[in-house]
Amino acid sequence: MSRRSARRARTPESVELNITAFMNLMVILVPFLLITAVFTHLTVLDINLPTSNQSSSSSANKKSFEINVILGNKYFVVSDNNNRIIKKIETYKTDGHFKILNNVLKQIKVRYPEKTNITILSQQNSNYDTLIKTMDAVRVFNAVEDGELIQVELFPNISIGDAPKLK
Amino acid sequence: MKESRRTKRMATHHKRRKDRTASLNMVSLMDIFTILVFFLLVTSSDSNILPSPKSISLPASTTDKIPKKTLVVMVNDKNIQINGKQIISIKAAINNNKTVIPELARALIQYSKKEEKNKKRYNITVMGDKTIPYKLLKKIMVTCAGTKYANISLAVVQKRLEKS
Numbered sequence: 001m002s003r004r005s006a007r008r009a010r011t012p013e014s015v016e017l018n019i020t021a022f023m024n025l026m027v028i029l030v031p032f033l034l035i036t037a038v039f040t041h042l043t044v045l046d047i048n049l050p051t052s053n054q055s056s057s058s059s060a061n062k063k064s065f066e067i068n069v070i071l072g073n074k075y076f077v078v079s080d081n082n083n084r085i086i087k088k089i090e091t092y093k094t095d096g097h098f099k100i101l102n103n104v105l106k107q108i109k110v111r112y113p114e115k116t117n118i119t120i121l122s123q124q125n126s127n128y129d130t131l132i133k134t135m136d137a138v139r140v141f142n143a144v145e146d147g148e149l150i151q152v153e154l155f156p157n158i159s160i161g162d163a164p165k166l167k
Numbered sequence: 168m169k170e171s172r173r174t175k176r177m178a179t180h181h182k183r184r185k186d187r188t189a190s191l192n193m194v195s196l197m198d199i200f201t202i203l204v205f206f207l208l209v210t211s212s213d214s215n216i217l218p219s220p221k222s223i224s225l226p227a228s229t230t231d232k233i234p235k236k237t238l239v240v241m242v243n244d245k246n247i248q249i250n251g252k253q254i255i256s257i258k259a260a261i262n263n264n265k266t267v268i269p270e271l272a273r274a275l276i277q278y279s280k281k282e283e284k285n286k287k288r289y290n291i292t293v294m295g296d297k298t299i300p301y302k303l304l305k306k307i308m309v310t311c312a313g314t315k316y317a318n319i320s321l322a323v324v325q326k327r328l329e330k331s
Contacts, residue, residue, distance in 0.1 A: 019193060022197070023196075027200075030207070033204065036211055037207055042219065042322055042323070042324060042325065043228070043323055043325045044233075044292060045228055045230050045232070046318070047308075047320075049317050049318075122301045123301065124301060125300050125301065126300070126301050127297065127300055128296070128299045129297035131301060132297070132323060135228070140229065142229075142328055151229065160308070
């Protein structure tokens, strides 16, 4: 032993770490984590389902103000429960039209700050994606405060129903 | 053969060079791997509760509500599944002339036996493909509500907020 150490001391050479084991670990760990990594973050949207007795009571007191968004085949209609049309948007091909809907509802929110529930009345054939986009436009309003984007609540209690038959 | 001074010198030089073991410089590789491992560990730490099937393309939304651990009804472009088990095809579900889907209701009643008894409403998550019509979605929701699964959450992919 003493001979060996003596020889090593005589010839100074650069000391190297043996990193082979560490490299093995990394090579295994990196592909494993890459496979298990999920880059799309899933979240949920809650909807408000009226129970059967709730819906009958709401039809009984018709005086309260309710907001409906009718999602037609090619248009939006924002109306109240007395079928008065507040705003009609002719098409919803682009995101800009959801923006208009968003702005209309923001103005309504200013007038009725306590209101949190809204009903989306959808046509039978409108697809799920459009429905979700509408729910997004109805739920929150994006605002910039101190250079940061924040979501301001509009009408988060969303109910879904059938659109009335068109005349 | 007599060696010249120069060849001797070159030979000793060569010998000395040969003694050293060739080694790769792995420092930068280690740096990359260390950073990558920590990044992946952090991103994978948020446990994903919902499954992420490849056959469904979920719609995008800006909501930030975290999904709860519930029963999951998956609706892709061909059939309806609960926990990966196929229940009924979409065509059959749309074409029956009822407001509910009886096959789905039967399956949901089976699952509801495992839920807590004293609760009035059970939670359920619907993962629907973005192309499914509202007609079908309504049938599913009515069916769920009819079997006490009245707290319905719709699964979506989180979309980043963009400055308008």
